[in-house]
């Protein structure tokens with residue numbers, strides 16, 4: 001049986017200092033836990049072959065498929081504001097699979113053993129965090145948010161030692177690429193200008209080939225990445241997604257969400273929401289994400305300086321001119337999305353104020369973010385506070401000034417307000433069943449309802465419930 005892997009490995013043709021060629025470390029006893037059948041199909045892969053013993057051996061790193069050229073990527077990055085040399089410390093890029101329709105995707109094993117970039121780490125991953133990444137990344141995709149995907153999770157038959165012994169696992173991650181802001185920081189800091197330029201040209205060719213009309217191709221790259229990131233973070237804000245560890249090595253050049261470590265969705269609306277146990281300063285709090293994205297883009301701009309202009313001062317001016325646009329750009333995307341969430345299809349000066357008032361009321365009365373919009377969408381609004389009722393009247397008046405029917409308004413809202421998100425307690429429940437009892441059915445059901453978040457099915461209602469008020473504050477941990 002042939003899985004139909006079709007590798008063509010352009011990254012492996014970059015200069016040697018961008019990676020270390022090496023195979024994944026074999027594991028003892030691989031078992032398939034979950035296979036993403038619809039993604040396999042999208043990629044033109046044979047599902048039966050992927051699920052076979054040979055297929056699973058590939059996901060485990062025990063067998064390198066024909067055409068793959070496994071390597072660990074080098075990168076650097078600012079972690080919580082501090083620059084570090086990093087790299088794939090527990091991941092191996094098998095190569096790039098080219099789909100029947102010509103799309104090129106990275107196939108990466110995460111949790112596949114130590115590499116020269118492991119520093120003190122063991123190169124391994126535990127089952128819980130890998131399933132968590134699988135669930136949330138697939139939920140994000142279903143929410144129409146650009147993201148890396150998850151093709152499979154296998155257990156290794158080995159334990160990893162964290163606070164306790166945990167079952168080891170490997171996630172197969174699929175990405176438009178694994179180029180990061182941190183990859184550019186690595187090149188800018190440690191490699192030659194020629195190598196930096198090769199990386200930039202590579203990124204342009206792979207992600208932004210529309211460059212012909214640009215007067216300066218590296219300014220163009222900066223602008224395009226900035227636009228993608230502004231649009232991405234606006235989408236996160238609109239669904240209440242908190243990434244949790246927006247280090248520059250966790251920001252892609254493609255504009256996909258990457259690195260599902262301590263991420264989680266917000267329940268009650270509060271811009272200060274932080275879930276990550278290590279984010280004690282709230283650097284990556286919900287309300288801070290747009291600023292951090294801008295900060296990261298500034299680091300990207302810095303790394304591109306030698307390419308922007310031969311004279312440093314001119315290069316700095318060019319960079320500043322671009323990144324100064326980030327806040328406005330972000331707000332434009334966000335406002336567009338918020339209007340859609342409220343069923344608005346025209347633009348009025350006062351919209352931003354109307355939206356701001358709603359958010360403020362949600363904050364004051366500790367309303368659930370997702371369910372407030374869900375209730376508005378379903379006409380199940382049940383806030384008794386006078387201020388909320390006043391707001392509702394103003395919103396209705398605003399809607400009445402548009403030339404569309406009430407049905408059309410609600411249809412628009414249904415398209416932009418998810419009926420469900422991966423609620424933290426639901427995710428935990430699914431992980432506990434899978435990891436502690438080897439029962440995958442809870443996760444399968446969750447994955448099933450998360451697949452069509454805008455469908456508003458009966459089945460989803462149960463999953464729309466917010467956590468019990470008594471639930472302890474939710475905490476997340478970096479996925480190590």
Ligand code: AMP
Pocket residue numbers: 086087088089090091117118119120121122123124125245249250259261478479480
């Ligand atoms: P992350 O917090 O997942 O973005 O990872 C930051 C850096 O730590 C990256 O260079 C990872 O490859 C590395 N890393 C994370 N976990 C491990 C591990 N268990 N073993 C080795 N390296 C790791």
Ligand code: MG
Pocket residue numbers: 249250259
């Ligand atoms: Mg990372």
